[in-house]
Amino acid sequence: MARGDYLGEFELVVLLGLARLEDEAYGMAIFEEIKRVTGRDLTVPAVYVTLNRLEKKGYVNSRTGESSALRGGRARKYYRVTPEGSRALDASQEMLSRLWHGVAVGLGTAVSKS
Numbered sequence: 001m002a003r004g005d006y007l008g009e010f011e012l013v014v015l016l017g018l019a020r021l022e023d024e025a026y027g028m029a030i031f032e033e034i035k036r037v038t039g040r041d042l043t044v045p046a047v048y049v050t051l052n053r054l055e056k057k058g059y060v061n062s063r064t065g066e067s068s069a070l071r072g073g074r075a076r077k078y079y080r081v082t083p084e085g086s087r088a089l090d091a092s093q094e095m096l097s098r099l100w101h102g103v104a105v106g107l108g109t110a111v112s113k114s
Contacts, residue, residue: 007092014050026076059085
């Protein structure tokens with residue numbers, strides 16, 4: 001990937017949350033999944049802003065579901081990881097693995113072994 005093509009930390013978290021949910025990936029579900037798995041303090045708007053950014057980058061696409069009386073007639077917007085998004089996740093995982101290789105972590109500090 002070229003410089004600037006790597007995912008930012010929160011983009012990575014949101015994209016992984018989306019990928020974990022597969023066909024059930026709508027904004028609030030993604031928010032709840034990230035919060036449940038990571039325990040991270042985040043906001044719903046931050047997730048939606050990031051989803052929009054990921055969609056503009058071509059890493060996710062969205063579709064509007066059926067409207068529901070339970071949500072005041074509003075339809076959910078469902079998200080899916082695109083092939084480009086999958087490649088971005090793979091590249092991020094590979095980059096992080098390379099960075100972690102040779103790093104020993106102990107007593108709360110990281111010391112390079114190379």
